[in-house]
Amino acid sequence: MTEPSRLIVLAGPTAVGKGTVAADVRRRHPEVWLSVSATTRAPRPGEVNGVHYWFVSDDEFDAMVAQGELLEWAVVHKAARYGTPRGPVDAALTAGQPAMLEIDLQGARQVRENMPEAVLVFLKPPSWDELVRRLVGRGTESEAERERRLETARAELAAESEFDVTIVNHEVHAAAEQLVALMVGPVSNRSD
Numbered sequence: 019m020t021e022p023s024r025l026i027v028l029a030g031p032t033a034v035g036k037g038t039v040a041a042d043v044r045r046r047h048p049e050v051w052l053s054v055s056a057t058t059r060a061p062r063p064g065e066v067n068g069v070h071y072w073f074v075s076d077d078e079f080d081a082m083v084a085q086g087e088l089l090e091w092a093v094v095h096k097a098a099r100y101g102t103p104r105g106p107v108d109a110a111l112t113a114g115q116p117a118m119l120e121i122d123l124q125g126a127r128q129v130r131e132n133m134p135e136a137v138l139v140f141l142k143p144p145s146w147d148e149l150v151r152r153l154v155g156r157g158t159e160s161e162a163e164r165e166r167r168l169e170t171a172r173a174e175l176a177a178e179s180e181f182d183v184t185i186v187n188h189e190v191h192a193a194a195e196q197l198v199a200l201m202v203g204p205v206s207n208r209s210d
């Protein structure tokens with residue numbers, strides 16, 4: 019019997035490296051389908067519409083919510099809205115492709131409600147100091163924005179126990195491989 023393809027939700031604190039790990043999966047594992055989120059935030063240099071995000075206006079986002087097009091959505095860092103278009107996720111799973119979402123904690127909780135069969139993965143920094151170093155080191159945010167993100171990160175770190183699996187992000191490639199293994203193999207430290 020063929021196993022149904024699995025939905026993996028990658029979440030974790032701000033600046034833990036979720037995006038980098040997801041990019042590594044995208045590069046090395048074309049068989050894995052990665053969701054492209056819609057967001058109301060402005061593109062950063064180098065970000066491409068439809069590849070990194072769908073960059074939409076507030077009105078467009080409102081319409082997606084009203085029409086029930088989003089599997090989950092949240093306001094992240096009190097700054098912008100982000101959401102997962104539901105149709106493409108369903109299509110990937112129906113086509114038998116392993117699928118992955120890289121979203122924040124609030125979104126992960128909604129996926130747990132809407133799709134209980136999804137596997138929730140918590141990407142954890144090797145230490146709090148390392149998380150702060152990565153957050154400050156990225157240098158793309160203002161001081162106020164960094165403080166906001168640290169505050170969010172503290173709350174997010176405390177949520178680890180809600181997740182099915184924890185992966186410690188010591189090294190990007192190793193973390194990505196552990197993630198991909200979950201899509202095809204058994205999930206060993208699930209609580210149920």
Ligand code: 5GP
Nearest residue numbers: 055056091092094100101102120121122125
């Ligand atoms: P950034 O603006 O740095 O690209 O992303 C900020 C945060 O938004 C990250 O923690 C990322 O995981 C989260 N995020 C990206 N897409 C989605 C989404 O579709 N839904 C939710 N809930 N969070 C998202």
